[in-house]
Amino acid sequence: MYLHELLSGVAHDIIKTGDDTKITKVVIDSRQVVPGALFVCLKGLATDGHDYLPQAIVAGAAAVVVQQDVQGVPKNVVVIKVSDTRKAMAYIAANFYGNPSEKLRLIGVTGTNGKTTTTCFIEEIFRNLGRVTGLIGTIGARIGDLQLDIPFATATTPDPLELNAIFASMVEHGVQDVVMEVSSHALALYKMEGLIFDAGVFTNLTQDHLDFHGTMENYALAKAQLFAKSRFAVVNSDDEYTPIMLKHLDNNPFKTYGINTTANLQATNLDFTSTGSSFELSGEKYHLAVAGKFNVYNMLAAIGVVQELINPPVEVLKKAVGQIHGVPGRIQSVPNELGVQVLVDYAHSPDGLTNIISSVREVTQGRVITLFGCGGDRDKTKRPIMGRIAGELSDYCIITSDNPRTENPMIIISQAEDGVLDTSVKYLICENRKDAIFAGVEMLKPGDALIIAGKGHEDYQEIGTTKYPFSDYGVAQAAIEMRTSK
Numbered sequence: 001m002y003l004h005e006l007l008s009g010v011a012h013d014i015i016k017t018g019d020d021t022k023i024t025k026v027v028i029d030s031r032q033v034v035p036g037a038l039f040v041c042l043k044g045l046a047t048d049g050h051d052y053l054p055q056a057i058v059a060g061a062a063a064v065v066v067q068q069d070v071q072g073v074p075k076n077v078v079v080i081k082v083s084d085t086r087k088a089m090a091y092i093a094a095n096f097y098g099n100p101s102e103k104l105r106l107i108g109v110t111g112t113n114g115k116t117t118t119t120c121f122i123e124e125i126f127r128n129l130g131r132v133t134g135l136i137g138t139i140g141a142r143i144g145d146l147q148l149d150i151p152f153a154t155a156t157t158p159d160p161l162e163l164n165a166i167f168a169s170m171v172e173h174g175v176q177d178v179v180m181e182v183s184s185h186a187l188a189l190y191k192m193e194g195l196i197f198d199a200g201v202f203t204n205l206t207q208d209h210l211d212f213h214g215t216m217e218n219y220a221l222a223k224a225q226l227f228a229k230s231r232f233a234v235v236n237s238d239d240e241y242t243p244i245m246l247k248h249l250d251n252n253p254f255k256t257y258g259i260n261t262t263a264n265l266q267a268t269n270l271d272f273t274s275t276g277s278s279f280e281l282s283g284e285k286y287h288l289a290v291a292g293k294f295n296v297y298n299m300l301a302a303i304g305v306v307q308e309l310i311n312p313p314v315e316v317l318k319k320a321v322g323q324i325h326g327v328p329g330r331i332q333s334v335p336n337e338l339g340v341q342v343l344v345d346y347a348h349s350p351d352g353l354t355n356i357i358s359s360v361r362e363v364t365q366g367r368v369i370t371l372f373g374c375g376g377d378r379d380k381t382k383r384p385i386m387g388r389i390a391g392e393l394s395d396y397c398i399i400t401s402d403n404p405r406t407e408n409p410m411i412i413i414s415q416a417e418d419g420v421l422d423t424s425v426k427y428l429i430c431e432n433r434k435d436a437i438f439a440g441v442e443m444l445k446p447g448d449a450l451i452i453a454g455k456g457h458e459d460y461q462e463i464g465t466t467k468y469p470f471s472d473y474g475v476a477q478a479a480i481e482m483r484t485s486k
Contacts, residue, residue: 346456387419
């Protein structure tokens with residue numbers, strides 16, 4: 001592809017000529033440069049791509065994109081200057097892959113909690129209704145049940161190069177609809193630049209990621225950027241930040257959903273068991289094979305999208321909803337013959353922890369034991385808040401290590417413990433997560449429930465800068481097997 005084709009739609013200055021330069025590859029990592037590559041210098045949170053220009057040039061870069069003046073670039077290397085390389089990168093990546101998003105119907109879901117579950121619900125209903133679907137988010141990228149071998153570096157939303165590679169693969173496989181999680185980081189860092197969503201969904205906003213955004217207002221404004229890119233919105237009428245989302249919708253149509261306030265889609269007569277939920281919507285009874293009030297919210301959001309984009313008959317929609325399966329690592333039950341509940345959940349924010357404990361409490365006759373930790377190198381202010389919530393809502397707590405990353409795990413645990421100490425709950429500190437899970441399973445009595453919160457579907461534990469193989473679900477299985485064999 002020629003350089004001028006890659007720069008289509010990108011406001012730029014050619015500092016050094018070479019508009020017809022042939023480009024073989026587009027990269028943002030100097031270690032991935034090959035002869036003829038275009039190297040885009042991104043300013044990251046920890047590193048600056050401009051500092052790696054010499055390495056990229058030595059490796060054979062034919063052109064570079066910068067947002068500041070640079071010196072010492074050889075005459076045979078084209079220099080393109082833009083106002084913001086992150087914004088430019090989104091358009092360059094789309095151009096490189098032939099603008100695949102234009103051939104797809106995009107549905108984006110943003111919010112603090114519920115993104116993964118809501119995207120999975122939407123995608124599965126679409127599939128049940130005969131659509132060819134793609135899914136992108138925390139649990140990876142897939143087409144139907146086919147997991148794509150296109151890894152992406154960030155936890156939730158891929159960078160533009162990764163994202164457009166995924167879109168292109170989906171187009172090749174005949175995908176019609178792509179449902180994706182859209183994180184606040186992705187919006188703030190312009191990863192979604194140039195995309196248009198046929199539907200945008202807002203689940204909720206509670207404290208999280210303040211280490212990045214600084215304030216809840218900034219956090220909300222980052223989320224709201226999705227709705228400036230959406231033709232239609234489905235928003236939570238029960239959330240106080242919904243008006244901010246709607247201000248960015250630019251008078252496009254929207255639909256509200258909720259339980260506690262008047263909404264276009266308002267669930268009533270809710271009923272919960274340990275294995276599922278039911279609710280009424282517009283006089284019709286819906287059955288959902290996953291538990292928890294928060295999952296009713298997630299399903300209402302999904303129904304709003306399906307009604308707008310497909311609008312199937314009510315009986316067809318009810319059947320599709322009833323066929324929904326659970327989502328890995330989201331209130332996921334670990335089977336056992338001990339007469340107890342062992343549940344793995346991704347809850348890692350104050351609101352997420354509140355939701356899972358409250359939901360389990362509603363269907364548990366015995367004690368609710370909550371095992372939790374807090375991630376390192378992330379918002380420290382939420383740690384004592386999570387500790388207090390766990391202490392107030394649980395009968396017993398086990399504080400352990402989550403993904404400590406480069407922080408001392410015992411310091412993180414101590415900060416969470418400060419919140420637990422504000423309550424009267426009894427608790428155990430066990431830094432080793434495997435030992436903590438085994439201890440939790442061991443103390444269960446018939447009728448009790450153990451919530452293993454924080455990591456959900458993750459198959460690793462990040463200690464230092466290394467990700468070690470680790471699965472909460474797998475460890476819980478092993479702990480149950482050991483206890484059962486006694």
